[in-house]
Amino acid sequence: MNQDIQIDIASLMNKGPMVMFLWRNEANWPVDMVTDNVEALLGYSKESFLNQIINYNQIIHFDDIKVVKQEVEWLKNSKSNYIEHQPYRVNTKSGHIKWIKDYTVVVKDNKNKITHFHGVIYDYTDEKNKEIQILEQNNLLFNKNQELKVNELKYRLLSNIAFEGIAFVKDDIIIEVNEPFTKIFGFKSNQVINKSLFETILSPRFIQAYRAFIKGNKSYLEIQGITKNGKLIDLEIEAKSTFLVDDYILVISFKDIGKRKKEQNQFKILNLAMEQVASTVVITNLKGEIDYVNSNFCKITGYTKEEIIGKFVDVLTSANSPKGFFSNILEILRNDEVWRGEFFITRKDGSIYYVSATISPIISNDNTIIGYLSIQEDISEKKRQEKELYIAKERYKLLSEATNEAVFIIQDGKIVDVNTACINLTQFSYKELIDKNPIDFIVDEYKEIAIDNFKNKKDAHYESVACKKDGTKIDVEITGKNFTYHDENYRITTATDITERKSLYRQMEKLKVAIEQSANSVVITNANGDIEYANSSFTKNSGFTYDEYIGKNLRIIKSGLHNDLFYKNLWQTITNGQKWEGEIINKTKLGTLYNEYLTITPIIGGNGKISNFIAIKEDITKKKKTENELIQSNERFKLLSKATSEGIFIIDNGKIVDVNDAAIEMTEYSYNELIGISPFDLIENNNKPKDKSFFKKSFNDSFKNIYTAITKNGNKLDIEIENKSFIYNRIHYRIIRAKDVTKRLEYKRQFDDLEKSIFVKMQEAQENERLRLSADLHDGIAPDLSTIKLYLDTLHYYYNTPETHKIIEKANEIITQTIINLKQISKSLCNTIIKDFCIEKKIKTFIDDLVLSKVEIVFISNLESNRYTNAFEMSVYFILKELINNSLKHSGAQHIILEIENNLNQLTISFKDDGCGFEIDSYLNITSNINHFGILNIFKRIESFDGNSQFKSKPGKGVNIIIEFETSKFLQFENF
Secondary structure (H helix, E strand, C coil), X not given: CCHHHHHHHHHHHXXXXXXXXXXXXXXXXXXXXXXXXXXXXXXXXXXXXXXXXXXXXXXECCCCHHHHHHHHHHHHHCCCCEEECCCEEEECCCCCEEEEEEEEEEEECCCCCEEEEEEEEEECHHHXXXXXXXXXXXXXXXXXXXXXXXXXXXXXXXXXXXXXXXXXXXXXXXXXXXXXXXXXXXXXXXXXXXXXXXXXXXXXXXXXXHHHHHHCCCCCEEEEEEXXXXXXXXXXXXXXXXXXXCCEEEEEEEEECHHHHHHHHHHHHHHHHHHHCCCEEEEECCCCEEEEECHHHHHHHCCCHHHHCCCEHHHHECCCCCCCHHHHHHHHHCCCCCEEEEEEEECCCCCEEEEEEEEEEEECCCCCEEEEEEEEEECHHHHHHHHHHHHCCCCXXXXXXXXXXXXXXXXXXXXXXXXXXXXXXXXXXXXXXXXXXXXXXXXXXHHHHHHHHHHCCCCEEEEEEEXXXXXXXEEEEEEEEEEEECCEEEEEEEXXXXXXXXXXXXXXXXXXXXXXXXXXXXXXXXXXXXXXXXXXXXXXXXXXXXXXXXXXXXXXXXXXXXXXXXHHHHHHHHHCCCCEEEEEEEECCCCCEEEEEEEEEEEECCCCXXXXXXXXXXXXXXXXXXXXXXXXXXXXXXXXXXXXXXXXXEEECCEEEEECHHHHHHHCXXXXXXCCCCHHHHECHHHCCCCHHHHCCCCCCCEEEEEEEECCCCCEEEEEEEEEEEEECCEEEEEEEEEECHHHHHXXXXXXXXXXXXXXXXXXXXXXXXXXXXXXXXXXXXXXXHHHHHHHHHHHHHCCCHHHHHHHHHHHHHHHHHHHHHHHHHHHHHCHHHHHCCHHHHHHHHHHCCCCCCCEEEEEEXXXXXXXXXXXXHHHHXXXXXXXXXXXXXXXXXXXEEEEEECCCEEEEEEEECCCCCCHHHHHXXXXXXXXXXXXXXXXXXXXXXXXXXXXXXXXXXXXXXXXXXXXXXXXXXXX
């Protein structure tokens, strides 16, 4: 057994009931190692054994020494490496005699020579006395019935080792169990008696291992058991055959080793974490030349590993150290002794610091010294404080023992002292911490647990969450112990910040979940390619279950479609420590072939050798099928692209990567001239989109717009562009379809100009028709009505009666009012004021005529009698009139502001009201409401004279309208 492991096991047993010895295979059995608790059992100090003041054979009772020696000789000559001694007596220092139970294991060197014996003993006095009593009772009750003897024997055997589960088994059937057995497995005794081991507590998959163990010479077997709740537990079992009631049965002991297995795994992790320990670690060879230092050494001393490796350890000697200090230490170590002490070390920059060191020889398997290990702690600060601590109360010694942890000393529920680490951890000052209740620093949801542990008079160890002065929450590991000092009771509590460790643990849990839920198969093998772990995706893709693939070589999915050279190259690559990746064809459990993209990465262990391989496997069967389909699709695309008249541009990362023949013909550039340029380079500068990301939108975005393109020969083309995204072979492309719409747009412009011209002509025709109708009303119908009125007046002479007079007066009254109305209509239709006066005066007249209106109208203008073409002035007048009428009739406005500004041949009309407003989009839809024709007519008049407009309105928000005309082509004369 490795001595480091021996020491580690001994440290675990130091406070237990069992004492561990390691004695040499020499006369008198001198002791090389013994655990600290030997004094509690035998009264002799640990040093008295290690200094050979007393040897192991000297503690054995004179009457038993012969039997013990015979058992040891048997062990030396037998094939077994283990013996359980018959209980024997030992002499304690006080003169009392104790019975002990002894389990001894031989220790051999690499030449198979026994060098030591490793034994574990514990006090067996009480059990032996019970055995003696039972024997005495058996002598007295010898003549009692056989059943009573059997029960007594069962009790004696079951009570031998009270902390182990015991079962009597015959032909795999359980016939009796003890109480620890029921606690381990959770069954009641009547639930397992007369049941098979493999129906109750052991998995059937361990039958073969169990059978081999029973028949073989192994002293124990590690196996997995099943509790009543179905939980798997790690067990160590021992079996002995004994004669009971004229037959042989097996007495099997079960020990739950789950905690031990966990501690072993933790021990391995701690070994790998050597580089992260807070202590300084130095390893030298036999000459004292430095072979290894850890990262903390480099951090503290300032030396790099390259600078210090190979140097003699004296390079670290300080001027404060005696001459040849390290050489003297080496002489002590060469005698196979451990050196402990304190000394100064010189840093690279010449400064010194004080360390406490333990230096021990490194022993090889053949029991020879191969180097020296030094573990050092920087105690410079500790030394500085020793003088102060010497004057202070002795309780400061407790703080100095825990300098790396936050330490609270508590009395009567109040903090009476803390260390520096506590101040650093909490961020509170020393004064702020004193007299405070330590529970105040625990967050609310954890206070109940902390209070329970605080009130408990026993030692406590638990995790909690504390709050710093700035409110930061940290995970802490807390221990608490009670002690008495000068007849006063105290409790010392330590707190360690484990926030980073907890965060790392949570990250590891997330990583574990992520790997298990990964769509890709993840497989970990040993250096031989045997599977040690695989995630659920591997099970799904391969069809093999856990039991079918675990421990099997990865070649179980080998398809046979690759030649031997393929696998040879793969294996050579990864065994040389290099990553291999590529496509491979494998097969499932049912023989179905599937394609994978495989990446295999070697894992290099601490010894520099490959310990494992990690394989990440992406199932690309569908992808390969899709690629083949895309190849065929691509060929079809090329045929289609040649047949279409639209130019097709394929864009990757803002650059053209492919075009069709129509695109070459349209742009007049060659294929090679187009490849690699941006589509922006083909668009006229003043027509380019302001944001180039217009061609780089997300995958689901697309757009359609018209731009002016410049061909290679300088010709301008109006092109309609449609842009969409697609993904091919995991690359995000954009495809642009360009259609030459130059002729179509020219036709549209001609049509728009014609439409405007027709509209203007219609307006002029309507105006002429109004003038004609006005003349007919004013000059034709009105005089005829006046003539009729004269004829009615002559009737007074022919029918001179009161009734006739009333009828004639009423008729004259109606005719007179009709003439007035006709003249008013004629005036309205004629609009002669437009011919005689400018727009400004006409609008003022229209507003002044609204004498009955309760709406306040503010009109501002700077036209100053500028005159424009009749058609333009009439359109502007009717636009303004329509806007005012709409506000008066439909909006319910109280205030209207109308402003006309003429500036550098630009006429700007601003119209605002505070009415009910409307949704402008619904008014632009001609089918939504026939009452919207007024607004649509305004838009039409504006467009017919190339005007621009901005209509802003929302229900309840009134309207705000801006109309602009370029008037140079409509201007007749200024300042008339």
